[in-house]
Structures are given as structure tokens and as C-alpha cells.
């Protein structure tokens with residue numbers, strides 16, 4: 001597929017048009033406000049969304065999917081983010097956390113069982129990476145796992161923090177230290193832990209961003225799962241970092257950049273419309289040069305974000321090396337979108353802080369983006385390292 005600087009292919013244009021109609025019909029402003037207050041995503045609307053086949057975009061055809069088409073899936077996140085995180089969030093948990101990881105790294109059994117359900121949007125995943133004492137330095141996780149029953153059972157003890165969706169996900173993709181004597185990066189394993197496993201308890205955290213759901217502290221107290229639940233199967237024991245740092249990491253950066261871009265776009269659209277309706281000093285405020293320029297700056301920055309995002313998504317779709325470009329996209333889109341959001345909020349004046357508009361929630365969501373999914377500093381570290389900058 002040739003994409004760079006060309007029009008998007010027909011199937012992407014049709015996908016966007018379908019999703020715009022869907023969002024208009026299924027996620028009008030009063031509904032979004034209802035979901036925001038409840039801090040919950042709408043299961044019924046997500047079920048209808050899944051019927052459009054969008055979750056299948058990250059699943060290979062042999063498992064009932066239509067992909068992986070990372071470019072199209074990125075466009076889905078963007079379009080869904082027009083209504084905030086309420087549909088983009090669960091879409092990412094299913095199609096990206098699930099589809100991306102299982103399709104790339106799952107064992108044959110995991111693929112056969114999970115991928116057809118992912119394609120239908122019927123199984124959900126949460127990420128259990130962060131811990132109370134572990135943020136960016138993920139390879140230092142302290143949640144421990146060891147093997148029992150001759151290697152057939154994995155036993156997990158420890159605590160995860162910020163595990164988003166741990167109450168409704170079917171599986172937590174849990175990063176554990178599986179060899180305390182082993183060297184860093186070679187002592188880690190990813191385990192698909194069913195959320196109803198005996199020994200799991202959870203406590204919701206209070207947070208203002210990404211309010212499609214809650215994030216949790218999740219405690220693992222002698223949680224026992226089959227070694228078949230190791231992502232990649234029993235032979236992937238201690239291979240967690242290789243799995244985590246593969247294409248899934250590039251996909252993860254694109255997915256965070258995509259929701260960020262979609263939210264920034266929603267901010268620009270709300271401010272653009274408001275500025276033409278709100279009259280002050282006898283004219284729409286968009287007629288005042290300062291406001292006019294603020295809006296044009298925001299659109300220009302947004303356009304730059306679009307190029308960064310879709311170039312990275314295109315590289316990933318082509319299976320090309322994209323570690324630098326995906327980090328640059330995540331870094332640039334997240335940092336610049338905070339500026340876009342704050343500028344758009346200023347255009348709305350007092351109403352930029354009113355729950356009658358999407359703006360306050362969008363801005364809070366955007367402020368979180370340079371932190372979550374690998375902070376801006378971590379992206380800079382990665383880019384410098386990959387480009388061989390002497391330390």
C-alpha cells in the first residue's frame with residue numbers, strides 16, 4: 001500500500017465515513033456526559049461498534065480477522081476519539097492490547113482460542129505493567145512468578161498499579177519477574193492472567209483522565225495459572241522483554257499517539273465552531289485576530305501531528321523498522337497536543353471549564369498523554385539510544 005503524501009485508499013475513507021456516522025448517532029453529547037459522570041464505557045454501543053468489524057482489523061485472516069492493518073486500526077482510534085475515550089478506550093484494550101500481542105506473540109493455542117473472539121470484540125485485556133514502585137523502568141518489576149507442578153503451573157505474588165479495566169477485562173497481561181537471580185531484561189515473563197483467578201483482589205484508584213473506566217491496584221496472592229497462559233506458551237518463560245519490546249511496543253506508541261491526536265482534533269473542532277458562534281464586541285470572536293491566529297496555530301500543529309502519526313502507522317503497517325519514528329510520533333503528538341488543547345480551551349473562555357462542553361475532559365485527557373504509554377522523556381531516551389547518540 002502506498003500512503004505517503006497520497007490520498008487515503010477507498011477502504012480507509014469508507015471506514016472513516018462509517019465511523020463518523022456511527023459516532024454522530026450513538027455517541028451524542030448528552031450520552032458522552034452521562035458516560036463521563038459514570039466513569040464507564042457503554043457496553044451496548046461497543047457491541048454495535050464491534051459488529052462493524054473494526055476489532056477484526058488487528059487480527060490475521062486465518063483467525064477470522066481482516067488484518068493486521070495497523071493503519072486502518074489507527075484511523076479507527078482517531079475517529080472514535082471524536083467522542084472522547086469512551087469507545088476508543090475499550091477498542092484499544094481489545095484490538096490493540098489483545099489483538100496486537102496475541103497475534104504477534106501468542107502460542108498457537110492462544111491464537112486459536114483468543115483471536116476469533118478478539119475479532120468479534122468479545123474478549124477484553126488489561127495491561128499489568130506498572131507497580132507502586134515501578135513506572136518507566138518496567139524491567140524492574142517486583143511482582144514475582146515461579147513455576148510449580150513440574151513447570152505446569154505459574155504462581156504469581158505481588159502488586160500492580162494503574163491496571164486500567166482490571167474489573168471488566170477478561171485477562172490481565174501481567175509483566176512478572178520470573179527469575180530473581182537472572183540478569184535484567186532476561187528475567188521477565190508476560191502471563192495472561194484471567195481476572196477471575198483465585199487470589200486476585202483489586203482496589204480502584206481515583207484519577208481524572210481517561211474516564212472511560214477506572215484504573216486499579218491489583219494484588220496477586222499466590223495466584224495460580226496454567227503455564228499455557230504464559231504469552232507465547234511455556235517456552236516463552238523469561239522471554240517477556242523480547243516479547244514486550246518487539247513490534248507490540250511500536251504499535252503501543254502509535255495507539256497512544258492516535259487517541260491523543262483524535263482528542264486534540266476534537267478540541268480544535270469544538271473551539272473552531274464555538275469561535276464562530278460566540279459574539280463579542282459586535283462580531284464572532286473568530287473575527288478577532290488573536291483568536292483567529294490561535295485557532296490557525298492549533299490547526300497547523302494538528303496537521304503536523306497527523307503527519308507524524310500516520311507516517312509512523314504506515315511504517316508499522318508495512319512491517320518496517322519503526323522504533324525511532326513511533327517514539328518520535330508518540331513524543332511529538334503527546335507534547336504538541338497539550339499545547340493544542342490549552343489553546344483551544346482559552347478560545348472557549350469560561351466555557352472551556354464548563355461541563356456543558358467536551359473541552360475540560362479533553363484537556364485533562366491530553367495533559368496525561370506525555371506521561372502514559374512511555375513518558376516523553378522515555379521516548380527521548382529511546383530515540384537518542386536508537387540513533388547512537390554518545391552518552
Ligand SMILES: Cc1cc2nc3c(=O)[nH]c(=O)nc-3n(C[C@H](O)[C@H](O)[C@H](O)COP(=O)(O)OP(=O)(O)OC[C@H]3O[C@@H](n4cnc5c(N)ncnc54)[C@H](O)[C@@H]3O)c2cc1C
Nearest residue numbers: 127128129130135136162163164210371372373374375377
Ligand atoms: C489514567 C492512567 C491509566 C494508566 N493505565 C495503565 C495500565 O493500564 N497499565 C499499566 O501498566 N500502566 C498504566 N498507567 C501507568 C503509566 O503507564 C505510567 O504512569 C507511566 O509508565 C509513567 O510511569 P510513572 O507515572 O510511574 O512515572 P515515573 O517513571 O516515576 O517518572 C516520573 C517522571 O520522571 C521522568 N523520568 C523517569 N525516568 C527517567 C529517565 N530515565 N530519564 C528521564 N526522565 C525520567 C518521567 O519522564 C516522568 O516525567 C496508567 C496511568 C494513568 C495515569
